[in-house]
Structures are given as structure tokens and as C-alpha cells.
Amino acid sequence: MSISTLAVLALNILLAAVIIGLLRAFWGASLEDRMLSVLLIGTGGVAITLLLSFALAAPALLDVALVMALLAAVAVIALTKGDASDD
Amino acid sequence: MIESIGWGLVFVGIGFIAAGSVGLVRLPDLYCRLHALTKADNLGLGCICSGLALLFGQWIIAIKLLLIWLLVLLTSAAVAHFIARHVLDKERRK
Amino acid sequence: MNMLLWNLFDCVLALLALVLGWRVVSSHDLKRAVVLFIAFGLLMSLIWARLAAPDLALAEAAIGAGLTGALLLSALRQQPASSESPVRSLMDVYGSLVLVLVLGGVMAWALFAAPGMVQGSSSNNPIYLQLEQSGVSNPVTAVLLNFRAYDTLLEIAVLFCVAIGVLAFGRERQHVMPAGPLLGVLMRVLVPLLVVMSSYLLWVGAHAPGGAFQAGAVLAAAGILLHLGGMPTLGMPGPLNLRWLLIAGLACFLLVGLATMLNGASFLTYPQAWTSVLILLIETGAVLSIAATLVLAYRGGGAPLDQPQGEGSHEERL
Numbered sequence: 001m002s003i004s005t006l007a008v009l010a011l012n013i014l015l016a017a018v019i020i021g022l023l024r025a026f027w028g029a030s031l032e033d034r035m036l037s038v039l040l041i042g043t044g045g046v047a048i049t050l051l052l053s054f055a056l057a058a059p060a061l062l063d064v065a066l067v068m069a070l071l072a073a074v075a076v077i078a079l080t081k082g083d084a085s086d087d
Numbered sequence: 088m089i090e091s092i093g094w095g096l097v098f099v100g101i102g103f104i105a106a107g108s109v110g111l112v113r114l115p116d117l118y119c120r121l122h123a124l125t126k127a128d129n130l131g132l133g134c135i136c137s138g139l140a141l142l143f144g145q146w147i148i149a150i151k152l153l154l155i156w157l158l159v160l161l162t163s164a165a166v167a168h169f170i171a172r173h174v175l176d177k178e179r180r181k
Numbered sequence: 182m183n184m185l186l187w188n189l190f191d192c193v194l195a196l197l198a199l200v201l202g203w204r205v206v207s208s209h210d211l212k213r214a215v216v217l218f219i220a221f222g223l224l225m226s227l228i229w230a231r232l233a234a235p236d237l238a239l240a241e242a243a244i245g246a247g248l249t250g251a252l253l254l255s256a257l258r259q260q261p262a263s264s265e266s267p268v269r270s271l272m273d274v275y276g277s278l279v280l281v282l283v284l285g286g287v288m289a290w291a292l293f294a295a296p297g298m299v300q301g302s303s304s305n306n307p308i309y310l311q312l313e314q315s316g317v318s319n320p321v322t323a324v325l326l327n328f329r330a331y332d333t334l335l336e337i338a339v340l341f342c343v344a345i346g347v348l349a350f351g352r353e354r355q356h357v358m359p360a361g362p363l364l365g366v367l368m369r370v371l372v373p374l375l376v377v378m379s380s381y382l383l384w385v386g387a388h389a390p391g392g393a394f395q396a397g398a399v400l401a402a403a404g405i406l407l408h409l410g411g412m413p414t415l416g417m418p419g420p421l422n423l424r425w426l427l428i429a430g431l432a433c434f435l436l437v438g439l440a441t442m443l444n445g446a447s448f449l450t451y452p453q454a455w456t457s458v459l460i461l462l463i464e465t466g467a468v469l470s471i472a473a474t475l476v477l478a479y480r481g482g483g484a485p486l487d488q489p490q491g492e493g494s495h496e497e498r499l
Contacts, residue, residue, distance in 0.1 A: 006094055008186040014101050015193055021108035021124070022197070026204055026217075032117050032174050034216040036124055039166060040111065041223045043128040044104060046159060047135050049230050049238075050152065051097070054139055060235040060390040062151050063382070067239055067399065068226060069155060070375060071247030073162035074402045075219045078251040080169040081364065081409045158374070165367045 007055035014051065018044035035079055042072030093141035100134030103127050117174055125167040129160055194228055215253045222246030235390035236321045239382070243398035248475055251405050255479050316456025318388040325392065326460045330449045334438070337430045337467055344427045344474040347481070368410045375403035383468050387457060393430075393464040397471025404476035426473040433466030 018040060025037030046065045053061030110123025136156040140149035201221045208214040222245030229238035308320050308328070315323035325333050379400040386392035437459050438449045446452065451459050 002183075003090075005183050005186065008183060008190060010094075010097055010101060012186055012190050012193075013098075014104065015190060017101060017105035017108045019193070019197060020105075021111040022201075022220075024108075024112045026201075030117070031210075031213055031216065032170060033120075034213055034220075035170050035173075036111065036117075036120060038216060038220045038223070039163065039170070040108070040124055040128070041220045043124075043132055043159060043163060045223050045227050046155065047100070047104060047132050048227055050135060050139055050155070052230050054142055056233050058233055058235060059148060061230050061238070062148065062155070063385075063390065064226065064230055064235055064238040064242055066151075066155055066158070066378065067382075067395070068223065068242040068246070069159045069162060070371070070378065070399070071243055071402055072219075072223060073166055073371070074375075074406055075247045075250040076166045077169060077364070077367075077409055078254055078405065079216060079219075080166075080173040161370060162367070165363055168363055 004055065007051065011048065011051050011055060014044065014048055018048070035076060038072060038076055038079075042068065042076075045072075089141050089144075093138045096134045096138030096141065100131040100136075100138060103131030103134060107131065118171060121167050121171055125163050129163055132156060132159055191231065194224075194231060198224055198228060211257055212254075215250060215257060218253065219246055219250035222249060236392065236395075239390055239395045240398070243395050243402070247402050248398050248405070248479075251402075252475075252479055255481075259481075314453065314456075316451065316460055317386075319386060319390065319392075321390070322386050322392055322460070326463060327451065327456065330434075333467075334431075334434050334449070337434055337470065340471060340474050341428065341431045344470075344477060347474070347477050364410050368406060372403045372406055375399055375406070379403070379468065379472075383461075383464055386464065387461065393467040394471060396464075397468045398475065400468060400472035401475035401479075404472065405479050408476070408480055423473060423477075426469050427477070428470070429473075430463075430467035430470030433463050437463055 021040045021044075022037055025033050025040060046069050049061050049065040049068060053059060053065070104127065107124050107127030110127060111120050114120045114123055133156050136152040140152045143149065143152075198221070201217065201224055205214050205217045205221055208217060222241060225245055226238045226242040229235075229241055308324065311328070312318065312320060312323055315327045317323050317327070379396045382391040382396040382399060383393065384391075386396070437451075441450055441452070442448055444452060
């Protein structure tokens with residue numbers, strides 16, 4: 001199997017794995033379950049972006065993964081910390 | 088040789104992330120799910136990062152990948168704690 | 182085989198975006214909708230990454246996922262809590278349906294009527310032909326700050342209007358909670374990292390994906406993080422100096438434009454030797470203004486006047 005086929009195969013499997021978790025988090029209707037979906041698509045998204053940067057030979061996507069990891073963390077902190085006083 | 092090791096690591100990592108997703112579907116309560124998600128996914132991401140570092144074969148990219156992984160480790164450990172604390176506070180107030 | 186797998190990947194991503202978007206708009210609880218919207222922003226960033234558009238992926242990851250989520254949450258907090266979902270009449274539903282169909286039709290028409298795209302980095306693409314004279318080697322930055330600098334100037338002006346609006350109407354959120362030990366440690370690591378990342382994006386924008394908007398959003402994320410950790414002044418300067426920050430982007434842009442006019446060229450036509458320096462100057466001003474505006478929008482305007490000014494930068498106080 002050629003390298004590019006392996007890469008896109010890996011991408012497909014990874015996306016499927018993330019989607020399985022995401023669907024559970026969508027229909028588990030509690031607020032925290034949905035926060036988990038952000039966490040999942042944060043980590044899984046970083047993994048997919050890294051693989052994409054290899055598959056498309058675009059090293060600039062590594063910066064995208066870095067920003068994604070940083071900003072997803074800030075968003076979840078805003079979700080959990082922002083309203084502790086009035087929730 | 089190095090390439091096959093790299094791909095092996097990538098697919099092992101994907102396996103861990105898949106395991107985390109299965110845990111998210113199957114486990115009974117939110118604390119367990121949090122546990123499955125943050126632990127398995129981070130291990131998976133670590134495997135993928137090291138595999139890709141071998142595949143890219145440039146030290147500057149390897150350092151960047153290591154940085155990304157360390158960052159995700161730090162933030163997701165902390166964020167998991169925040170979510171768990173959020174749920175706990177909510178349950179206590181009820 | 183290869184193509185088939187890529188097509189499968191693309192279709193699944195597109196379908197997921199549709200499903201996620203539907204879940205966002207069909208959610209009755211606004212806060213849950215915001216949480217899903219953050220996930221949607223991350224997904225959009227993935228899609229841009231797949232389309233090999235790292236500039237947009239960066240912007241979407243920074244602005245769409247992180248900052249818009251935080252801004253929507255802070256807007257939600259000022260909303261009076263209402264338990265019943267708003268009543269929708271049939272008129273509303275059909276009205277918005279017609280509106281969406283018209284909008285979709287216009288966009289589809291625009292897509293088909295668009296001038297033919299020139300493929301990739303081929304030698305007949307006008308942007309790549311002029312790139313050497315633009316002072317930067319990243320085509321996106323060349324378009325934004327050299328070839329079509331007017332557009333960007335107007336965008337910065339719009340942002341400035343936003344800042345004025347926030348200052349005039351927004352109410353500052355009073356209560357900030359002190360950071361717990363864990364958040365304190367996380368802030369000590371993340372805030373410097375975000376500041377470094379922002380400067381990196383600003384610098385790298387000249388020759389690789391990055392640029393002022395992405396850098397400003399990342400810097401603003403540092404400010405929001407400080408606010409969440411109970412730093413009421415966000416490490417921002419006092420009200421008077423803050424106003425200087427808010428106008429920095431527009432002022433840099435206009436001054437550079439006027440200077441080029443005094444030099445004898447037309448507005449914003451940079452002299453060849455100075456191009457990259459001037460672009461970096463404009464972008465630095467824009468980063469400061471964008472970050473200050475976004476943080477101001479999160480916190481609400483009307484900075485308290487009784488607070489002592491010049492408490493030092495946030496790094497010192499941490």
C-alpha cells in the first residue's frame with residue numbers, strides 16, 4: 001500500500017472514531033456531555049490536523065493544531081469557570 | 088523500517104482514540120466518561136505525534152509535535168478537572 | 182482507491198458539519214447551543230485544514246472556536262434567565278425559510294457567476310506574478326495588506342466602531358472569581374504561551390500562514406483567560422491608555438497611508454524598499470487593537486475610572 005493511501009485510510013478511521021464519540025455526546029443531552037464533545041473534538045481534531053499536515057505535505061497545519069489545542073482549552077475553561085457564581 | 092514503525096505508532100494511537108470513543112459511548116456516568124476520554128485520547132495523541140515525528144523525519148517538526156502533545160496533556164488534564172468540579176458543584180447544590 | 186478514500190473523508194466531514202449545525206440551531210437551551218457552537222467552530226477549522234487553507238483554519242480555530250464561544254457566553258450571562266422557550270408563530274418559521282432560501286440562492290448564483298479560478302501556484306496567476314514586489318512571500322498577507330489594503334483598512338475601521346459601541350453601551354461585569362490553585366498554575370503556563378504564540382503568528386505572517394487577525398485573537402484569548410482567573414484589570418492598561426490601544430491599528434494604517442501620499446505616491450502605495458517594514462508596522466498596530474477590542478467586548482465597556490492606572494503588565498503581577 002502506498003504512503004498516501006495509508007495516510008488517508010488512517011484519517012478515515014480516526015474521523016470515524018471521533019464521530020462515534022461525538023454522536024454520543026450530542027444525544028446525551030446534558031450540558032456536561034456536550035462539554036465532553038468539545039474536549040473530544042479538540043483532541044481528535046488536533047490528531048486529524050496533524051495527520052492532514054502529513055498527508056497534504058503542509059507543515060503550516062502544525063500551527064493550526066497548536067492554536068486549536070490552546071483555544072479549545074480556553075473555551076472549555078470559559079464554559080466551566082465563567083458562571084460559577086450565577087448558575 | 089523507520090517508516091513502518093511510524094505507521095505502526097500512528098495506527099496504535101488511532102486505536103487508543105477509538106477506545107476512548109467506545110468508552111464515551113459505553114461508560115455509565117460522566118466521571119467515568121471523562122476518565123476514558125482524557126486518558127485514552129491523550130495516549131493516542133502521543134502515539135500519533137511520535138509516529139508522525141518519525142514519518143516527517145525532521146527534528147524541528149518533531150520538536151513542534153512534542154510541544155503540541157505536552158500542551159494537550161497539560162490542558163486536557165486541567166480541563167477534565169474543571170468539568171468534573173463543575174458537575175460536582177452542581178450535584179452538591181441540588 | 183486513494184481518491185475514493187479522500188472523497189469518503191470529505192463527504193463525512195461535510196455531513197458532520199450539517200448535522201452539528203442543525204443541532205446548534207435546533208437546541209432550545211441557549212447555553213447548550215453555545216457549547217455545540219464551539220465544537221462546530223473546531224469542526225470548521227478542520228474543514229479549512231482539509232481544504233489546505235491554513236490561514237482560514239487558523240482564523241477559525243482562534244476566532245470561531247475559542248473567542249466567539251467566550252463572547253457568546255458572556256452575552257448569555259447578561260440575558261435575564263427565562264425558562265420558557267420563545268413562542269414561534271408559523272409566520273416566523275415561513276418567513277425565515279423564505280429568507281434562508283433567497284440567501285442560499287444568491288450565494289449559489291454568486292458561486293457560479295464567480296470569475297474562473299486560477300489553479301494553485303501556477304505561473305499565470307497574477308498574485309504570484311506580483312508577489313516579489315509585495316514585500317512579503319505569503320500570498321494571503323500580500324493581498325490583505327498590499328494589493329487590497331483598502332479592504333483591510335475598512336475592516337479595521339469597522340472593528341474600531343465596534344469598540345466605540347462597546348464602550349458606549351456595554352456594562353462592565355463586576356464579579357470576578359479568584360483563581361483556584363489549578364487555574365492559577367494553568368494561567369502561569371498558558372498566558373505566556375498565548376502571548377508568544379501571538380507574536381509568532383504576527384511575525385510568521387509575512388512568509389507563511391498567520392497574520393494580524395489570528396495573532397490578535399490569540400492575544401485576546403490570553404486576556405480572557407486572565408479575566409476568568411480573577412484578574413479584574415486583565416493586565417490591560419488604564420482607561421486612558423486603553424483608548425490608545427484601541428485606535429492603534431486604525432492610526433497606524435492611516436498614518437502610513439498619509440505618509441505614502443506625502444511621499445508623492447497614491448494612498449497606501451508603499452515605496453518599494455520599505456514595504457515589508459510598513460506592513461509589519463500596520464499589522465502590529467492591528468494586533469493590539471484587535472486584541473483590546475475583543476477583550477473589551479468580553480468584559481464589557483465602561484472601564485471603572487476609580488482604579489489606579491498603570492498597574493504594570495500582567496506578567497509582572499502574576
